[in-house]
Amino acid sequence: MFTLTKNSINVELLKEQLYNPSAGGFASFEGWVRNYQEGKAVNSLEYEAYKELAENEAEIILSEAKNKFDILNAACAHRIGHLNIGELAVWIGVTSVHRAASFKACRYIIDEIKTRLPIWKKEYYADGSSEWVNCKTCAKHLLDKKKQETMYYSRQTILPKIGMQGQGKLKNSKVLVVGAGGLGCPVLQYLGGGGVGTIGICDFDTLDISNIHRQPFYQFEDIGKPKVELAAEFISSINPFIQINRHNEILSQNNIESIFKNYDLILDCTDNFETKFMINDTAVKMKKPVVFASIYQFEGQLWSYLPEYDSPCIRCIWQDIPQPGCASSCTEVGVLGSVAGVLGTMQATLALNYLLGISEEYSETHLSLIDLNNLSIRKIKRLQNPDCTICGSISYKKVTSKQLVNNDIAMLEIDIEKVSSLLKNDFEWVDIRSETEREQSRSFPYAAHHISIVTDYSILMKELNPDKSYVIVCQYGIRSRYAASLLRENGYPAVYTLAGGIARLNQSLVES
Amino acid sequence: MRGISEETIESSSDNAEQLYDELAATYGLTLSKEIIKVAVNDKFVPWNTVLKSNDTIVFIPPVAGG
Numbered sequence: 104m105f106t107l108t109k110n111s112i113n114v115e116l117l118k119e120q121l122y123n124p125s126a127g128g129f130a131s132f133e134g135w136v137r138n139y140q141e142g143k144a145v146n147s148l149e150y151e152a153y154k155e156l157a158e159n160e161a162e163i164i165l166s167e168a169k170n171k172f173d174i175l176n177a178a179c180a181h182r183i184g185h186l187n188i189g190e191l192a193v194w195i196g197v198t199s200v201h202r203a204a205s206f207k208a209c210r211y212i213i214d215e216i217k218t219r220l221p222i223w224k225k226e227y228y229a230d231g232s233s234e235w236v237n238c239k240t241c242a243k244h245l246l247d248k249k250k251q252e253t254m255y256y257s258r259q260t261i262l263p264k265i266g267m268q269g270q271g272k273l274k275n276s277k278v279l280v281v282g283a284g285g286l287g288c289p290v291l292q293y294l295g296g297g298g299v300g301t302i303g304i305c306d307f308d309t310l311d312i313s314n315i316h317r318q319p320f321y322q323f324e325d326i327g328k329p330k331v332e333l334a335a336e337f338i339s340s341i342n343p344f345i346q347i348n349r350h351n352e353i354l355s356q357n358n359i360e361s362i363f364k365n366y367d368l369i370l371d372c373t374d375n376f377e378t379k380f381m382i383n384d385t386a387v388k389m390k391k392p393v394v395f396a397s398i399y400q401f402e403g404q405l406w407s408y409l410p411e412y413d414s415p416c417i418r419c420i421w422q423d424i425p426q427p428g429c430a431s432s433c434t435e436v437g438v439l440g441s442v443a444g445v446l447g448t449m450q451a452t453l454a455l456n457y458l459l460g461i462s463e464e465y466s467e468t469h470l471s472l473i474d475l476n477n478l479s480i481r482k483i484k485r486l487q488n489p490d491c492t493i494c495g496s497i498s499y500k501k502v503t504s505k506q507l508v509n510n511d512i513a514m515l516e517i518d519i520e521k522v523s524s525l526l527k528n529d530f531e532w533v534d535i536r537s538e539t540e541r542e543q544s545r546s547f548p549y550a551a552h553h554i555s556i557v558t559d560y561s562i563l564m565k566e567l568n569p570d571k572s573y574v575i576v577c578q579y580g581i582r583s584r585y586a587a588s589l590l591r592e593n594g595y596p597a598v599y600t601l602a603g604g605i606a607r608l609n610q611s612l613v614e615s
Numbered sequence: 616m617r618g619i620s621e622e623t624i625e626s627s628s629d630n631a632e633q634l635y636d637e638l639a640a641t642y643g644l645t646l647s648k649e650i651i652k653v654a655v656n657d658k659f660v661p662w663n664t665v666l667k668s669n670d671t672i673v674f675i676p677p678v679a680g681g
Contacts, residue, residue, distance in 0.1 A: 282681050284681055285680075285681055286681045287681070371681075372681050373679075373681050374679060374680050374681035375679050375681075376677065376679045379679060396681070397677075397678040397679050397680055397681060398678065398680040398681065399676075399678040399679075399680050402678070403678070404675075404678050420652055420659065421650075421652070421677050425650050425677045425679075438680055443681075470659075470675070472673065472675065477621075479621075481657065481673060482657060483654040483657050483658065483659060483673065483675070484657060484658045484659065485659055486658075486659065
């Protein structure tokens with residue numbers, strides 16, 4: 104709803120037109136005629152517009168705002184003709200369910216109107232002179248895009264190790280970041296700000312209140328929204344010169360190769376062994392370099408798999424996937440937000456060094472142990488294990504039974520919809536989360552047998568009956584999947600795991 | 616694993632495995648040796664590596680938080 108008018112703008116009428124009973128917020132912006140411009144006293148103004156083009160372009164801007172922000176409606180009016188000091192020259196109003204979207208959309212609309220609309224103004228100065236000024240030149244965005252981009256990176260292109268050439272390398276790089284959480288936020292921030300030309304973000308989760316303390320992109324008002332969308336929006340807002348690809352899905356054997364093939368470097372910012380090992384195995388198979396990071400309380404580990412330097416893979420050190428919970432995730436044992444920040448920032452730096460071709464030898468072969476309680480970094484030399492089942496000289500074909508777990512997921516995992524039809528109520532829920540987890544995080548709506556597992560999964564075999572049916576649940580369905588596969592291997596044929604865990608269950612309950 | 620990151624100890628253990636067993640018994644460490652890796656003087660080594668005086672030994676668990 105855009106109007107170009109010779110008469111004074113009727114704000115009350117516009118507000119009335121925007122009124123919507125479901126609106127909980129309304130934000131407006133008013134642009135007034137000011138009495139000076141660049142040091143010269145101004146007496147009055149005259150606006151002239153290319154009407155048809157201005158109207159069409161303004162409607163485009165308003166619909167862009169509706170698509171970008173969660174708003175109900177937006178309107179804009181712009182004056183043409185002669186205006187005196189203090190008069191209203193432009194008015195923007197936005198309604199939304201929650202206030203934040205109104206503020207953002209209002210800001211977006213005025214910024215775009217100022218730069219894109221073919222409206223010119225003539226300033227009448229106190230000294231009797233006058234001058235036509237294009238609004239484009241009033242806005243601070245007068246630099247052309249290329250020049251802006253050069254200035255944007257100027258602080259890092261000064262570095263002798265980077266320069267314009269290094270910046271070009273970054274621009275041509277395509278990097279996939281798996282996990283947009285504690286590690287993913289700083290990684291995305293600095294790869295984005297650093298100018299990696301194409302960044303893919305892969306995450307299946309929605310924002311939870313417990314994420315925000317260590318994941319600085321996210322705000323309270325975004326709880327429940329997909330993290331990929333929120334992260335992509337943030338990165339676009341700090342660097343408009345790069346391309347962001349959104350992968351709002353869980354990384355699995357079904358999609359991992361088709362996603363990986365579009366990228367030159369993978370950053371593992373995930374929080375579970377199963378995904379880390381799947382990333383490792385696929386990277387070795389596809390010869391894709393990976394920078395890994397993991398955090399644990401006040402400590403972290405950093406290492407890279409760089410096939411062109413024959414660096415060892417994860418399985419050269421840890422042959423089998425450690426059972427979930429043997430060294431627990433942030434959900435279970437906690438993490439200090441700044442530790443995730445430091446490790447993610449270091450991980451981003453390793454990645455940028457690699458892309459720039461200025462990595463030092465240790466990053467190819469060493470595991471760095473970072474302890475932020477005593478500020479120590481210890482680099483442990485890793486060696487390629489010739490017997491490694493994944494990268495060793497013996498070839499990729501030799502796959503151990505534990506690696507096959509992923510292929511059997513379809514048999515093991517069950518959706519909430521299928522639970523009742525498949526098992527006909529003749530089963531028991533088993534919640535394996537710890538007491539604290541159960542108290543602090545999302546609640547499980549059904550009656551369940553509680554078996555808290557910290558590290559020892561064998562307790563399940565003591566407590567459960569091999570002749571009965573069970574569906575195991577945990578927060579995200581990762582530990583429960585491990586538990587279910589372990590039980591199956593030990594003679595429990597009717598054990599399943601709830602796909603996506605309690606997090607996904609609660610999400611689908613909210614949606615329905 | 617037990618809340619401190621390093622300490623200097625005197626031990627009669629001959630190799631890395633014995634040292635871990637000794638520390639596990641003293642401090643009640645629960646992680647099994649199958650999961651943990653050991654590094655002596657900043658290199659990953661097998662558990663049966665013989666220890667010398669003034670060696671620096673690091674026990675490394677796998678970590679997955681993110």
